Amino acid sequence: MASYEGSVQRLIDEFGRLPGIGPKSAQRIAFHLLKLPKEDAHRLADVIVEVKAKVVWCKRCFNIAESDLCSYCADERREAHLVCVVEEPKDIVAIERTAEYRGKYHVLQGAISPIEGIGPEQLRVRELITRISGEGITEVIIATNPNIEGEATAMYLANLLKPAGLVVSRIASGLPVGGDLEYADEVTLGRAMSGRREL
Amino acid sequence: MCGVLLAAPERRKRFEVRRSGASRVDRPIQPVGAIGMPGLYRDQGVVLRTVKLGEADRILTILTQNHGKIRAVAKGVRKTHSKFGARLEPTSNVALQLYLGRDLDVLTQCETIESNRALREGYGLLTHAIPMLEAVDHLTQDREPVPAIYRMLTGALRTLANRRSALVTPAFFWKLLALEGYEPRINACARCETPAAELPLFSFDLQEGGGLCRGCAMGGGRQLSVEAFDLLSRILSGGLNDALDEAPSPASHDVEKLALAAMEHHLERRLKSASLI
Numbered sequence A: 001m002a003s004y005e006g007s008v009q010r011l012i013d014e015f016g017r018l019p020g021i022g023p024k025s026a027q028r029i030a031f032h033l034l035k036l037p038k039e040d041a042h043r044l045a046d047v048i049v050e051v052k053a054k055v056v057w058c059k060r061c062f063n064i065a066e067s068d069l070c071s072y073c074a075d076e077r078r079e080a081h082l083v084c085v086v087e088e089p090k091d092i093v094a095i096e097r098t099a100e101y102r103g104k105y106h107v108l109q110g111a112i113s114p115i116e117g118i119g120p121e122q123l124r125v126r127e128l129i130t131r132i133s134g135e136g137i138t139e140v141i142i143a144t145n146p147n148i149e150g151e152a153t154a155m156y157l158a159n160l161l162k163p164a165g166l167v168v169s170r171i172a173s174g175l176p177v178g179g180d181l182e183y184a185d186e187v188t189l190g191r192a193m194s195g196r197r198e199l
Numbered sequence B: 001m002c003g004v005l006l007a008a009p010e011r012r013k014r015f016e017v018r019r020s021g022a023s024r025v026d027r028p029i030q031p032v033g034a035i036g037m038p039g040l041y042r043d044q045g046v047v048l049r050t051v052k053l054g055e056a057d058r059i060l061t062i063l064t065q066n067h068g069k070i071r072a073v074a075k076g077v078r079k080t081h082s083k084f085g086a087r088l089e090p091t092s093n094v095a096l097q098l099y100l101g102r103d104l105d106v107l108t109q110c111e112t113i114e115s116n117r118a119l120r121e122g123y124g125l126l127t128h129a130i131p132m133l134e135a136v137d138h139l140t141q142d143r144e145p146v147p148a149i150y151r152m153l154t155g156a157l158r159t160l161a162n163r164r165s166a167l168v169t170p171a172f173f174w175k176l177l178a179l180e181g182y183e184p185r186i187n188a189c190a191r192c193e194t195p196a197a198e199l200p201l202f203s204f205d206l207q208e209g210g211g212l213c214r215g216c217a218m219g220g221g222r223q224l225s226v227e228a229f230d231l232l233s234r235i236l237s238g239g240l241n242d243a244l245d246e247a248p249s250p251a252s253h254d255v256e257k258l259a260l261a262a263m264e265h266h267l268e269r270r271l272k273s274a275s276l277i
């Protein structure tokens, strides 16, 4: 493939390394930047520099943070005995949007993936165990994704935590609110049936 | 427009008709007349693995019954309101309708044949199921029909879900290796040919593809107990069904490890997923 002059090609190469961006998209984004007014481009460059300088992993829960602790860990009003385990920081944002949860969080920074050979030791599981004994946590809600990796992670954590006498629950899987029953797939509907609750 | 192709009993029949078309297997992919659109075809297959693509899509690797291993895009499958729902997780056996693409096909509809949900809801079951999928993925070529492997895989997944025995995976590996022409020799020493009945086998040598007597082993190969050789021989000679009811033992553990080693030896690579067994 023919390549561009020095810095343009380097820019394309950098974008091409980002997740989900192929060579074509990388080229498109690079040329978009070339056409931008200088100050717009600088704003982007500055924020990248800033984010790398300021943002760290929360020492306690491994969410993104701008100091030692993230805003959830630092918030004294949140219930400290309750922790919700998620795969990524973006899952915290999704759960916070519900305004249903007032406990703490723990970010695993991934999920167990049998297919990729990613096991619990590559995740922040050991840190979770340390927190449970150190912070007086009595209840764990596992909110990993309802896909094969998330389920594997949930099963692993449940096997690990339940014998320790903790209350361990898994967020429910089931039918999307507002949908029609007849359009649900068998797996989802089956889970919704087995996870039904008394009214 | 979603997943429901046909009502269940009718649908099953439709797929069976296609399954019984014996000559299909050898023919190249071609549009199915019944659908009436060029490039569109139907098959059924087991989802071997999935990889995220873009914002909400996944690329699925599927071992189909009649079209071999294919890779297909499932658009929007990661959205919570996707029409594909939870049907396309690894281990699922699904009826599919796809558009033929150059490299990647595009999934247009799917329906569950066997969800094998139990396999994804038990950690120990899942860690035994995934290595089977990974081995099949490595052993098969794109678009090369291997209906026998499809049949074996669906059978093994079903057996694992029902019987929950750790021996299903090693038994599947040995059967898969046998299909590849690699049948371990355990009735006689693979080197000096002394029958095992006269001189018990002492170790298993992957290079030789069979058991060795103590003299020939000379400290080489993987040492196996008499019980492990006995269990292996029962599995290879059709006695798997009874063996599945037996409690795990050091012998079954050895047979498991040996099967994995033999599979990795044959593939000339490690099975990533086996590290979690």
Ligand SMILES: [Zn+2]
Residues within 6 Å of the ligand: A058, A059, A060, A061, A062, A063, A069, A070, A071, A072, A073, A074
């Ligand atoms: Zn935190």
Ligand SMILES: [Zn+2]
Residues within 6 Å of the ligand: B189, B190, B191, B192, B193, B194, B212, B213, B214, B215, B216, B217
């Ligand atoms: Zn010998």
